[in-house]
Amino acid sequence: MANQKKTRNQNISKIRKLRKEEVSVDSLIEGIRQSDKASLARAITLVESSNPEHLEQAEQLIVKSLALNSNSIRIGITGVPGVGKSSFIEVFGKTLTLSGKKVAVLAVDPTSALSKGSILGDKTRMEELSKDPLAFIRPSPSGESLGGVARKTRESIILCEAAGYDVILVETVGVGQSEIAVHSMVDFFLLLKLSGAGDELQGIKRGIMEMADGIAINKADGNNVERAKLAQAEFARALHLYPPKENGWVPKVFCCSAVENTGINTLWELIQDFTKTMKTNGHFERNRKLQNKNWFLQTVDEQIKVYFHSKKSFVEAQEEMLKAIEENKISPYHAARKLLDGLKEQLK
Ligand SMILES: Nc1nc2c(ncn2[C@@H]2O[C@H](COP(=O)(O)OP(=O)(O)O)[C@@H](O)[C@H]2O)c(=O)[nH]1
Ligand SMILES: [Mg+2]
CATH class of the missing domain: 1.20.5.170 (Single alpha-helices involved in coiled-coils or other helix-helix interfaces)
Structure with missing residues (x-):
């Protein structure tokens, strides 16, 4: 009782x-x-x-x-866990707020619902920035799917911009497909890398080099400086082999360290140069519009899927086809066509 x-x-x-x-x-x-x-x-x-x-x-x-008008720049930051993204954001963010810029930090981490670890890690890594009146830090929204997390983050970007934040930093976990999602919502995409044992390009995710507008060889401090410089040269050579980007931008490689606060200004100058060039040649606006259109199309696709899967008749017809496939009565392609033809009839 x-x-x-x-x-x-x-x-x-x-x-x-x-x-x-x-x-x-x-x-x-x-x-x-x-x-x-x-x-x-x-x-x-x-x-x-x-x-x-x-x-x-x-x-x-x-x-x-x-x-509400905004003149923001959206920067995506990716790299494998442990590469130093959060530490980098702390130092980069502080540099920006010291120059009077307002900085918002968001994160896309679809695993955050499972492991609360990364959020805690970020809080301690961004100790100074989280106390800064000019900074706003928000951990990743939790959600069952990357799509859901990405939608929430996109909308949060708009809210931060309305609140007058000049620089929006979006950190990704750097695993799975989260880079693609973040790349599709930012203006400038930064890849953080570590210098390794020599063959720097080995093990790099396919497609990520094409997405990057800048590559930072991180933790270039202490006795790591020489190796970092070698890695920088190797990446620069590799980037030359890629066809030029449609917007005319040639990605740059540089070394940096959050511990020694080096390379941070180089990055900010690079981003300002990028923004100026893209605004002049019209690609800045064009890219944002393209991102919005793609976002719309993707949402329509998703909603269509959600709609049909919530319909009893659709689910039943699908079950029926699955049974027919199990019994070898129909080919998978034929079954899909038959199911969709039935739907088209209903939509007429
Ligand atoms: N030597 C050195 N260590 C760093 C640097 N940046 C981060 N670290 C260390 O690398 C580890 C991972 O950093 P963190 O920022 O959490 O990485 P994230 O998982 O990519 O966000 C921590 O132990 C940091 O102290 C750096 O510039 N130099
Ligand atoms: Mg982190």
Whole structure:
């Protein structure tokens, strides 16, 4: 009995807390305009929520945020776990805030729901930045799929921009497909690498060299400096073998160290040079528009899938086909066609 009462009281206090937390979209937008971090954090929580009641509010927040002008630069940072991304962001972020820039740090880590480790790691690695009034740090949204996490992060970028953040840094875990997702939401994509035992290009993920706008050989400090320089030369040579990018940009390689705070200014100059060049030749805007169009198309594809898989008749027809395939009565391709022809009939 006592336990039941306790649970009931807990539930009541939860409901009260939720009610208290409810704030209107307009007051949140006002807070965001004034760059109030608590309002920004709340808005992001709404965007991340899977509660259908929050969906509409989240959409309104995004629409209103998009209407606010922004002149931001979005930078993606990738590299294998342990390469030093978070430490790098701490030092890079501090350099930017010292020059008066407002910096938002977001992360895409679809594994974060499983292992809370990376979030804790980031907090300790970004100790100074997390206390900085000009910086806003938000750990990766949790979500069951990379697609879900990516959507939430994209929308968080828009909210941060509405709150006046000039530089948006998006860290990826550097495993699986998360780089591709982050690459599709940023203007500049930075790859962090370590100098190894000589053959630097071995083991590098396919496609990642083509995605990078800059490559930083990290931890170039102590007795690692020479090796880092050799790696830099090797990467520079390798990059020459790639066909030029459509936007005309030639990716650059440089050495850096978060411990000794070297190479950080080189990167910032590189990014400024990149932004200026891309804005002049029109690729900056073009790329953002292309990203938006791709994002739209991808969402439509996903939603179509979700819609059909939620339909009983579709699931049943699929089961039927699976059974026929199991019994060797139909070829997989034929079965797929038959199933889709049935759908097309229904849509007519
Ligand atoms: N020597 C050296 N160590 C570094 C540097 N940056 C990070 N580290 C160390 O590398 C480890 C991983 O760093 P972290 O920033 O968490 O990497 P992440 O997993 O890519 O975010 C930590 O032990 C850091 O102290 C650097 O510039 N030089
Ligand atoms: Mg990290």
